[in-house]
Amino acid sequence: NEIKKIxxxxxxxxxxxxxxxxxxxxxxxxxxxxxxxxVNGAPGFQRFHNIHNEHALPKGFFNKCNELAKEYFNTSxxxxxxxxxxxxxxxxxxxxxxxxxxxxxxxxxxxxxxxxNEVTDKNGPFKILxxxxxxxKMIHGFMxxxxxNLKRTYYEIDHIPSSLLKNERKFLCSPMSIYAVDxxxxxxxxxxxxxxxxxxxxxxxxxxxEI
Numbered sequence: 001n002e003i004k005k006i007x008x009x010x011x012x013x014x015x016x017x018x019x020x021x022x023x024x025x026x027x028x029x030x031x032x033x034x035x036x037x038x039v040n041g042a043p044g045f046q047r048f049h050n051i052h053n054e055h056a057l058p059k060g061f062f063n064k065c066n067e068l069a070k071e072y073f074n075t076s077x078x079x080x081x082x083x084x085x086x087x088x089x090x091x092x093x094x095x096x097x098x099x100x101x102x103x104x105x106x107x108x109x110x111x112x113x114x115x116x117n118e119v120t121d122k123n124g125p126f127k128i129l130x131x132x133x134x135x136x137k138m139i140h141g142f143m144x145x146x147x148x149n150l151k152r153t154y155y156e157i158d159h160i161p162s163s164l165l166k167n168e169r170k171f172l173c174s175p176m177s178i179y180a181v182d183x184x185x186x187x188x189x190x191x192x193x194x195x196x197x198x199x200x201x202x203x204x205x206x207x208x209x210e211i
Contacts, residue, residue, distance in 0.1 A: 044091030
């Protein structure tokens with residue numbers, strides 16, 4: 001099931017729980033926001049924060065995400081924190097947000113990534129190191145707590161065990177693919193070589209374990 005896969009790998013696909021009506025409503029959000037994108041003069045990406053304040057998320061889809069978050073955090077309540085729509089495209093000086101292996105936070109966090117268009121090796125696939133969940137806990141006890149600030153979230157390649165680096169997984173997927181990801185796992189954006197990538201992210205958090 002999803003919980004087992006997230007615990008083992010750091011992520012799980014989420015499409016099979018959704019209805020066609022949910023997906024149709026989600027596509028409408030993409031249709032509306034991508035019309036706002038101003039490519040000229042932008043450095044290869046644009047972000048739109050908390051779009052759920054202007055465009056309601058499908059209730060069925062949101063409830064299923066919240067239910068999985070509650071089960072995953074093992075608590076009766078979880079905090080829905082934010083939504084973010086991001087579009088990335090090829091640009092000579094493109095340096096997309098999230099480039100380089102990092103964790104998003106040291107607390108308990110679960111994100112749902114919705115990829116609106118096909119993702120290939122060329123248009124900036126999301127990358128994750130399988131089985132690196134809670135990476136900070138794996139290292140801070142014997143190294144990070146005295147080498148760097150505790151809030152550091154990006155890690156140099158030579159500070160990541162080779163056993164994890166060999167587990168790199170790229171999310172190469174079809175349009176409207178959805179993944180639930182524990183972003184305490186090491187993950188990274190990729191540069192867009194050609195085309196574009198459009199994505200919507202929903203963030204849920206268990207604030208009981210915030211640092």
